[in-house]
Amino acid sequence: MTTRIVIIGGGPAGHSAATYGARLGAEIVLIERDVLGGAAHLWDCIPSKAMIATGGALSFLSRSEGMGLDKVTPHIDLDGVRERLSGIEAKLTSSTNRVLASQNVRIIDGTGSILGPHLVRATTPDGGEEDFEADYIVLCTGSRPRLPDWADVDGERILSTRDAYPPKELPEHIVVVGSGVTGVEFVHMFRSFGSEVTLLVSRQQVLPAKDAEVAAALEDDFLRRGVNLMKGARSVGIDRTERGVIVHAEDGRHAEGSHALLAIGSVPNSEMLGLENVGIETDGGYVPVDHHCRSSVPHIYAAGDLSGRLPLSSVASMQGRKIAEHAMGMHDLPHRHLDYDKAASAIFTEPEIADVGLAEADAFAEGRKIRVTKVPFSVSAKALINDDPRGFVKIVSDPATGVILGGSIVGRHAAELISILALAVNAGLTVNDIVESLFVHPTLSEVLAEAAE
Numbered sequence: 001m002t003t004r005i006v007i008i009g010g011g012p013a014g015h016s017a018a019t020y021g022a023r024l025g026a027e028i029v030l031i032e033r034d035v036l037g038g039a040a041h042l043w044d045c046i047p048s049k050a051m052i053a054t055g056g057a058l059s060f061l062s063r064s065e066g067m068g069l070d071k072v073t074p075h076i077d078l079d080g081v082r083e084r085l086s087g088i089e090a091k092l093t094s095s096t097n098r099v100l101a102s103q104n105v106r107i108i109d110g111t112g113s114i115l116g117p118h119l120v121r122a123t124t125p126d127g128g129e130e131d132f133e134a135d136y137i138v139l140c141t142g143s144r145p146r147l148p149d150w151a152d153v154d155g156e157r158i159l160s161t162r163d164a165y166p167p168k169e170l171p172e173h174i175v176v177v178g179s180g181v182t183g184v185e186f187v188h189m190f191r192s193f194g195s196e197v198t199l200l201v202s203r204q205q206v207l208p209a210k211d212a213e214v215a216a217a218l219e220d221d222f223l224r225r226g227v228n229l230m231k232g233a234r235s236v237g238i239d240r241t242e243r244g245v246i247v248h249a250e251d252g253r254h255a256e257g258s259h260a261l262l263a264i265g266s267v268p269n270s271e272m273l274g275l276e277n278v279g280i281e282t283d284g285g286y287v288p289v290d291h292h293c294r295s296s297v298p299h300i301y302a303a304g305d306l307s308g309r310l311p312l313s314s315v316a317s318m319q320g321r322k323i324a325e326h327a328m329g330m331h332d333l334p335h336r337h338l339d340y341d342k343a344a345s346a347i348f349t350e351p352e353i354a355d356v357g358l359a360e361a362d363a364f365a366e367g368r369k370i371r372v373t374k375v376p377f378s379v380s381a382k383a384l385i386n387d388d389p390r391g392f393v394k395i396v397s398d399p400a401t402g403v404i405l406g407g408s409i410v411g412r413h414a415a416e417l418i419s420i421l422a423l424a425v426n427a428g429l430t431v432n433d434i435v436e437s438l439f440v441h442p443t444l445s446e447v448l449a450e451a452a453e
């Protein structure tokens with residue numbers, strides 16, 4: 001009998017579970033209440049990176065003299081940016097639809113909830129209901145921005161991350177609350193667009209979870225570009241004023257601007273999913289999963305942000321694939337569990353920041369012996385050709401075996417370059433494997449080979 005899998009949520013996790021499940025022969029129903037591609041396409045990864053790319057083009061053109069060109073003075077056109085974002089989203093949604101349709105995935109436009117251990121209900125926008133029986137259920141409902149009770153987000157002056165793609169008007173002075181990955185990307189983006197930017201950092205370092213040297217490189221860049229950093233400032237309130245907003249910090253300081261943007265994390269979309277109907281355990285609204293992404297009810301899986309693991313689109317997609325393989329019995333064969341510690345991640349600031357695997361600071365904290373090598377991009381011919389010698393490559397390896405354990409890259413195209421180290425970390429390659437590889441000259445990748453020496 002054909003295996004029936006019902007998936008709730010069509011973001012990267014749901015899309016990937018559906019595609020691989022169908023490829024492996026399952027009958028798939030995918031219930032999505034909004035747009036296929038999920039928050040990733042509509043609100044998060046894609047629009048943010050598209051706007052950052054526009055900001056990058058703007059700052060590159062503004063520095064055109066460094067490339068031997070006459071000075072160019074470009075200006076941001078928010079309507080043009082809006083059009084560009086909808087164009088990208090439409091293309092991605094249509095290709096996602098095409099892929100799923102070609103695999104005979106049944107797509108239901110509606111809100112899904114669990115009625116019983118093997119029964120899922122879809123409620124369509126017109127109030128219609130359809131029930132589906134399932135051998136396996138996959139929950140991929142994602143997350144949404146966390147909105148604190150001390151700020152009244154109005155989408156005009158006080159913005160959540162979802163109000164900023166792009167905002168109705170270009171902020172004259174935006175106060176960003178939250179200095180994690182999302183917060184610093186917005187700082188970078190609005191600064192490239194020409195807004196004045198103040199960043200409230202609740203601790204003493206932006207990107208508190210990152211390598212101190214990497215965070216320092218970003219702080220230096222922010223300061224050089226005139227971003228106001230307010231450190232040790234934990235936000236406790238935002239008032240709207242006649243001219244804009246005032247963000248209050250716990251210690252009595254405040255920051256005034258035309259707009260405020262909150263980037264303080266996310267909360268899972270797990271309400272109204274019917275988890276209680278089957279007794280699925282939750283933790284703060286997230287659905288904890290084992291190494292096969294099974295919830296506490298073994299034939300019900302959870303993936304993506306809802307699973308409370310690394311909130312990355314790449315991780316969500318991989319979890320979706322692993323679930324499809326497990327449900328279709330493929331994990332009885334030798335296979336690799338998803339190792340969250342080996343996921344590469346990037347921050348699309350300028351310079352870009354990317355890392356993978358073991359961080360130097362964590363190795364020291366664990367008292368682990370490591371070898372750290374670091375080479376700046378300023379030694380690279382390609383960096384000079386690009387007129388951008390900022391940043392460095394750092395490789396963490398095992399001093400006894402040379403096995404690459406991790407690495408960080410700060411600099412142009414870091415998010416692309418980290419793939420070499422991600423492959424090395426995931427495949428257990430050694431520094432010598434990189435040294436012996438013939439990379440193209442002149443490229444930035446050559447700096448990785450130098451750092452591996």
Ligand SMILES: Cc1cc2nc3c(=O)[nH]c(=O)nc-3n(C[C@H](O)[C@H](O)[C@H](O)COP(=O)(O)OP(=O)(O)OC[C@H]3O[C@@H](n4cnc5c(N)ncnc54)[C@H](O)[C@@H]3O)c2cc1C
Nearest residue numbers: 009011012013033038039040044112142304305311312313
């Ligand atoms: C500003 C920002 C930028 C980001 N940039 C990156 C990046 O550059 N790279 C990266 O890897 N990650 C990035 N992320 C993280 C990434 O967006 C998420 O990790 C990813 O979207 C998670 O995928 P998902 O499938 O779990 O959920 P989502 O993409 O959130 O999709 C969930 C889907 O489920 C649907 N849904 C919810 N409830 C129901 C229901 N009951 N019935 C039917 N449908 C339902 C929703 O409509 C949605 O379409 C970013 C996040 C933010 C906030």
